[in-house]
Amino acid sequence: MKNLVVLTGAGVSAESGIATFRDAGGLWEGHDIMEVASPEGYAANPALVLDFYNKRRAQLKDVDPNEAHFCIAGLERNFHVDVITQNVDDLHERAGSSNVIHLHGELKKARSSKNSNEILEWEDDINLGDLSKDGSQLRPHIVWFGEEVPAMEQAIEIVSKADVLLIVGTSMQVYPAAGLKDFAPSHAPIYFVDPAPSLESAGRLNVIKEKAGKGVQMVADLLSF
Template sequence: MKHIVVLTGAGMSAESGINTFRDADGLWEGHDVMEVATPEGFAANPELVLDFYNQRRKQLFEVEPNQAHYDLAALEKNFKVSIITQNVDDLHERAGSTIVIHLHGELRKVKSTLDDNDILLWDKDLILGDLCKNGHQLRPHIVWFGEAVPMIEKAIDLCETADILMIIGTSMQVYPAASLKDYVPENTPTYFIDPKPNIGSGKNLTVIADTATAGLRKVMINLETY
């Protein structure tokens, strides 16, 4: 069974109504990312940061997977499909995908400020005073700027076994995620789907300037030959 590795970013969830991570002015939902997506921001104003992610978590329950999410899940009927996402939503899982690696964390989880491996499922508001089993404040299970990306090695391992690579809805500008495309075997067919692609065509590379759903449908036609 051929192995498809899919790298997804904010454009994957845009059709579900989730805003892309940063606007053109560098803000995320009206906030300076340095205030809400860094350890320093959390240390300076933990209540602001907790409230910010509480609002993002609430938004998640108001949206549904879009057709592109469902189409990727459907590919598992004929392929092994591994999804490596920069998104912190759970729309891939809700659509039925079974192998999903979250590089930047997950909104529906929290973790101890003492132990990164002490992770809990969490669907309610997180407030100051919510503690881990060892008595330390809980924080969003989000990889903030300046923090290590613990899932990157597992993602690299998956990329090294890819027969086909898809890149959907991400500019591939944020590292280390952007480096993953360099780990797929040489001559691996690669499909880059984005409404405003920032990459030119090349050997074994097909660029599709379209939304996630429309672009993926075009790729799926090609996949019938594999």
């Protein structure tokens, strides 16, 4: 069975009603990104940061996977599929994908402020005073700007063994995730689904100018031949 690697970003979850990472003004849900997605922002105002992610976590209870999530999960019928996502929601898992790596962390997990390896499953709010076993304040299990991406080496290894690479819902502008496509073997075709692509089809790169749901289905149809 061939290895299909799917790199996904915010555009996949947008069709479920989850806001994309930033709007044209550089804001995320009305907040300056560095206020809510950096260690410095957390140190300056932990209550604000905890509240911000509490709201994102609560939103997961009101949204469902969409066509793109289900189509990606359905590809497992014909391929060994690894999903490498920049998203912090759990919609890939809820749609049925078996192998999901979250590059930027997961909303439904919390971790120690001192030890990034001490991670807990977490469904509800994280409040000031909620402590990990080491006595430190629990924080969202989110990779913020300036922090190391722990899953990067594993992601590179998976991409390097791909027979097919599908990129969907991401502009591939945020590094280090954007560099993952460069590790795909030379024989592997690359499909890039984006409604406003920054790239054009060339060589093994096939650009599909569509939103995630329709575009993933088009790729699935192409791969079925």
